[in-house]
Amino acid sequence: MVTIADVAQKAGVSISTVSYVMSGKRAISQDTKDRVEAAIDALEYRPHASARSLASRSTNVIGLQAPLRSGVDVHVVMEIVAGVVREARAHQYDILLLTSDDAEGLNRAAGASMVDALLVMDVESDDPRIGALRELSTPSVLIGLPQGGEALTCVDFDFEGAGALAAERLVERGHTRVALLGAPREVLDRHTSYADRLIRGFLGACTAHGVIGSVHPCPNSVEAAEVLDEVLAADPGITGLLIHNESALAHVAARAAEIGGLEVLALSPADVSRTVPGLADSIEIPAEGIGEAATEALFALLAGEPTPRVRLLPPVLVSRRDLVADAASPDEAAAESA
């Protein structure tokens, strides 16, 4: 293995000079710098990550707890992770995917100094990890917005606002009875932060506008279509729907088209809703943007820069026409909707 001493020797300088050339933490003559860099290239020197982190007390690694369990919208999770990864790479950081998704996993990673910071996904409204994070001196960001989490930095999509926006839109279009077909029962039962907030926003706006809104769990499968049947059987007056379930979306939309007289709004990543016919407007979940924003916030924390304790990405209503235009020419459509 090539060490910094090998580089120093080859360049005819001291070890510390090599270190300073790499870090740029002190002025180096151009000549020396050139020789050192030549030696680094020639030897294909790669600093030993552990040695560096032991000496510098930082790892350039972010710990990430991501939900690999079932029930979650797999697409959304993947895109969030992709956003995290992209932003991390831009800062020369790597991602440690923590293998245990509880509070102990966070303590372990932080306690063993494996990471500089922690990113926690899929936070539940009352999550035991929140307490653990608060005790830790390791900076952290939650992707989600739990009840007692206000002491921590939280980044997420504004699900409450999205629920309200959807309800208002349906009201605007003349519907007086509306329903939210949401996550599967297991996710609702777990009181996943986003599901709770979406429901709150949706029902709140319904109440505010004096329309009747209802919420229904929805399985991740074709049976979702049957849920729609049941919902309509129970209340045939329902004409406006909001679907927040990636795997159910196409099935429910298809069934709604068969039935007729229904307006279906989707809440999903743009690339998912774009492929589903029969939708009216849709609200985009900027999944990759969430991952990016959360990671940005983490770096701000790490840099000691001021960061808002809560950042919610705003919901945007996209009309079906724009969605189609989007697919044809992304740039124009983006400019238009801006």
Added chain:
Amino acid sequence: MVTIADVAQKAGVSISTVSYVMSGKRAISQDTKDRVEAAIDALEYRPHASARSLASRSTNVIGLQAPLRSGVDVHVVMEIVAGVVREARAHQYDILLLTSDDAEGLNRAAGASMVDALLVMDVESDDPRIGALRELSTPSVLIGLPQGGEALTCVDFDFEGAGALAAERLVERGHTRVALLGAPREVLDRHTSYADRLIRGFLGACTAHGVIGSVHPCPNSVEAAEVLDEVLAADPGITGLLIHNESALAHVAARAAEIGGLEVLALSPADVSRTVPGLADSIEIPAEGIGEAATEALFALLAGEPTPRVRLLPPVLVSRRDLVADAASPDEAAAESA
């Protein structure tokens, strides 16, 4: 921060004794061991990962390159990763999710001694990373089975066998013209290893049995149903179908049911095909098992144990009846099909 010296002092022993108590690498009297363990608990001591890895020359971290790009079956990727994570945790390893998915990313992780081993997903038939891995002394396992990859350890599902099994099954059921609706065009164009092998197995068996088989790329959306229309328009004699595309599956199956006279076989994770009605038999992709098997192989390599250079998980045909029974009572059905 609590260090090993703090523990040693509190327990009244030397630091090496503490180290040996933790590693179990030499005999320690029960009394000493008790005192050390008490001190560790009392101080909540966590060994510094970098210090340990610098001294021991191993990190207890596996580097993973996972495809976060589009086109792949997101479910399958997530389940494979879940399998990797589970198996890694069982061995006290963590996962470093590499943020660049090229050969340089592998060189960087290995060169900087960030990982003890590498796991590479989504390998293409002719992948530049194969050469990079071969140069590296870091052990690695590919999830996939590329052309020139035989020098490396490869673990995957036997897609070629699955293609053949599917074709044979369709032949058995009397079909003489069969079609494979597979991955989206972008995946086929990339010559992703699994797509290539599936096609080879499917068409090979067709030829062997003297039936006419064809292969069609399939978009990840409802338009998949239209692909089916086109395929049948081009050759109305086709009566047997194999679908290998998670997001297209439900749509194609639904359209096939409308059309009638078709037999649809699915190749997908069990929990996906289970939710789709109208399927005949299905072949399960044991996604989590792939991740597990690959990680097992990696640990065998790490331990210097002999490992087969190629391990392919065998395809199993599951009849629709068992799928349904499965959902009702997993244990019984498992026993039955065993």
Added chain:
DNA sequence: GTGAAAGCGCTAACAT
């Protein structure tokens, strides 16, 4: 502008 050397916290010889 550069070098020497003292750690960072641990493991694993080499002691006894």
Added chain:
DNA sequence: ATGTTAGCGCTTTCAC
């Protein structure tokens, strides 16, 4: 059965 100590490869004072 336990202790002493020399590194592991780097960063960062201090010194010039």
